[in-house]
Amino acid sequence: MAGAKSRSRSASIQIRQPPSAWSRVKRNKAAVFGLMVIGLVCTAALLAPWIAPYDPAEQFSDGMTLEGRPLAPSRRFLLGTDLLGRDLLSRLIFGARISLLIGVIANAVALTIGTMLGTVAGYFKGWVSTAFMRATDMMMAFPALILAIALAAILRPSLWIVALVIAMVNWVWIARVIYSVVLTTSQREFVEAAHALGVPTTRIIRKHLLPHLVPTLLVWGTLGISTTVMFEASLSFLGVGVRPPTPSWGGTISESQSFFLEAPWLVAFPGASILLTSLAFNLVGDALRDALDPQLRSV
């Protein structure tokens, strides 16, 4: 009896909640498509040894024509074979691991550096912030890809080196965004209040500022994976990415470049993988930005 009463009372004063960020993302069809693609790519990466039809490194004796050319897609090799007679589908599935792993590592590093520097510069202002602005100006004037190619070529790239090189180039953009968010947030009353109450600086930054950066980090982290996947593919295409025989998407295109007029599937399928992955992270990142950070909806 009492329960029914309180329920009816709570129903009568129900306040319409603004739609949550998640429901706003869910309403965006493009973002849902993006999430599905991301789910697919992640599944492929995680379960690669179980779902790939063949070993990605195995060179099949029946994987080439008699003249030694790659095979077009068929029943046996669903996406065809590459120049060495390896199954392209299996290589793409394992390639998802490389792309995602580099995407995640490079972004984690870039976000960490960017957040640390951006927060310190935005919070302390003064000469710290001037130095920060000049340093980032300089990084932004760097011809990033040329520098990355030079570094990657000289360092003989492993997965880690490629990821770190990309992070070195990408942190600046994140740092600038974090800087401007911290700059405005640190002027808000609750930060001033904490300051007036004598809360130590590190605690203000940790407890009062950092939580406000989470939406921005989420948005830029997602968009960043899209950039990183493309960047990694470009490096691999230029021959300075992760070394063969590691199956990377850009690397597959690079190896097949001289053959692509006869075997266009060797460019089309890895190309589609890169495009779809990068598109998916772009769509989701964009939807997150709209949902979490309406002021940032600039473009």
Add this chain to the structure above:
Amino acid sequence: MGGYLLRRLLQSVVILLGITLITFALLYLLPADPARMIAGRSATAETVMQIRAELGLNESLPVQYARYLARLAHGDLGRSYAQKIEVTELLSSRIGATFLLMLGGIFFELLIGIPAGILAAVRRRTAADQSVMVGAFLGVSAPQFVVGLLLLYILAYKVPVFPLGGFGSLTHLILPAFTLGIAGGGWYARVMRSSMLDVIHRDFVRTAWAKGLSGSRVIWKHTVRNALLPVVSMVGLDIGTFMGGVVVVESVFGWPGIGQLAWQAIQIVDIPVIMGVVMVSAIAIVLGNLLADLVYPLLDPKIRYGG
């Protein structure tokens, strides 16, 4: 304005100096020995030592850097290790091609992006708007080498309208420039759309409608003209992204520009050439930014810089 310009120029010089310092340090600290690269695998230790001495690689890093700067002040970028030619000569023989490619790329990105953005804004929340936005996302997410290779396959191999790469006539330029313009086109479509939507609700546009001007006149004269300003000035900020794209596109199409030059130089650790390309690109980027900042107030008299 004069004071502002001076300050910005000074800042640019400092930025460029910083870039030489970092690039120099990175290239020389890395575990690659240019002397050994030049000498080849079978060279004796003596030959390598001799080459090292010739190139001044035995000096300490600060001394080498100071020498580099002193020569740079005279416009001397050094000699290529591999080709034994002045780097300035190498660069000047290549830079025209790259400049042409960039102009073509800018032409295509604006040609694609601006009309698409206008269409999307004017027909907001219709199928046209949605298709433009989907197209823009695709353009931004497509890796340039994939676009380039696909275009080559379709328009140069299957339906041979264009040559399969190379350099020379205008037909050689179209595919690489278009490839370069696609990503930027997607980006500009989005920028132009949001810039249009920003202007479309302003008072002067409402006044224009209220005066009974025709729809096309309101859109073209009052809205597009004002929305265009921030978009066009963004081209200057884009040079950095472009320089990255240039390396990839030049490699796909065999375009003889500085991207290819950099690429070849990197393979053999030809440090003076790498430094030269980095310098030229950085100067282009810094100038682009400067130009964007200077042009903007000219286009929009509401903005004035102090100084």
